[in-house]
Amino acid sequence: MWPLGHAAIGYLLYRYSTQARLDDSPAFPPLCFLAIGTQFPDLVDKPLAWILGIIHSGRGLTHSIVILGAIIIGFFLIARRHRRDEYAIAFGIGAIAHALTDATEVLWDPNSSARSLLWPLFSVNPPTILGHLFDPISEMYFVAEFVLAGLAFAYWQRDGYPALEAIRDKLDQRRFQLP
Numbered sequence: 598m599w600p601l602g603h604a605a606i607g608y609l610l611y612r613y614s615t616q617a618r619l620d621d622s623p624a625f626p627p628l629c630f631l632a633i634g635t636q637f638p639d640l641v642d643k644p645l646a647w648i649l650g651i652i653h654s655g656r657g658l659t660h661s662i663v664i665l666g667a668i669i670i671g672f673f674l675i676a677r678r679h680r681r682d683e684y685a686i687a688f689g690i691g692a693i694a695h696a697l698t699d700a701t702e703v704l705w706d707p708n709s710s711a712r713s714l715l716w717p718l719f720s721v722n723p724p725t726i727l728g729h730l731f732d733p734i735s736e737m738y739f740v741a742e743f744v745l746a747g748l749a750f751a752y753w754q755r756d757g758y759p760a761l762e763a764i765r766d767k768l769d770q771r772r773f774q775l776p
Contacts, residue, residue: 598695598698598699598701598738598742599739599742600635600636600639601742601743601746602698602741602742602745602746603635603636603639603691603694603695603698604632604635604636604746604749605742605745605746605748605749605750606635606694606698606745606749607631607632607634607635607690607691607694607695608623608628608631608635608749608752608753609745609748609749609752610690610694611623611627611628611631611687611690611691612749612752612756614686614690622756622757622759623687623756623759623760624683624759625759625760625762625763625764626681626683626684627683627684627686627687628687628759628760629760630684630685630687630688630691631687631688631690631691632691633688633691634687634688634689634690634691634692634694634695635691635692635694635695636691636695637659637688637691637692637695638656638659638660638665638692638695638696638699639655639695641658641659642654642655642656642657642658642659642660643655645657645658654713656699656713657713657716658716659692659696660695660696660699660700660713660714660716661696661713661714661715661716661717662693662696662714662715663715663716663717663718664716664717665692665693665696668692669685669688669689669692669693672685672688672689673685673686673689696713696714697714699713700713700714702738
């Protein structure tokens with residue numbers, strides 16, 4: 598899945614979570630952690646595999662629920678100490694959603710595997726990028742990402758564009774502080 602799809606699914610899941618748990622819309626600071634969480638597995642695994650050659654697959658280390666779970670628990674313990682539980686919850690929802698959506702291709706591709714979710718307990722074969730790009734099902738998957746992004750945008754608009762107002766306020770504060 599591409600970054601836009603990960604962000605859209607993460608927002609939709611986090612929005613549902615905040616509605617169910619807090620009866621509220623998502624707020625600004627946690628949305629920043631959600632955005633990082635939705636991209637985190639790729640931000641770690643892709644450079645480690647493709648640039649540094651430390652791991653053999655762009656879906657390895659942080660695409661694993663085993664490793665990701667440990668990172669999220671550690672982050673939650675730190676966040677809880679600072680009374681910022683919601684930051685860790687947002688990050689965790691985004692990161693887990695990323696790993697799970699990357700594994701959904703096992704539903705239609707008999708050659709793919711969800712073993713990356715349990716790495717290092719199981720070995721992971723590197724996926725072929727060209728095979729993924731030219732697979733006919735990838736086109737439908739890609740279109741679905743834009744549909745999900747449109748849905749996420751509609752809910753973001755309905756929620757009052759959380760985060761946008763906070764960013765505007767920060768920019769306005771800095772604009773007035775310039776000499």
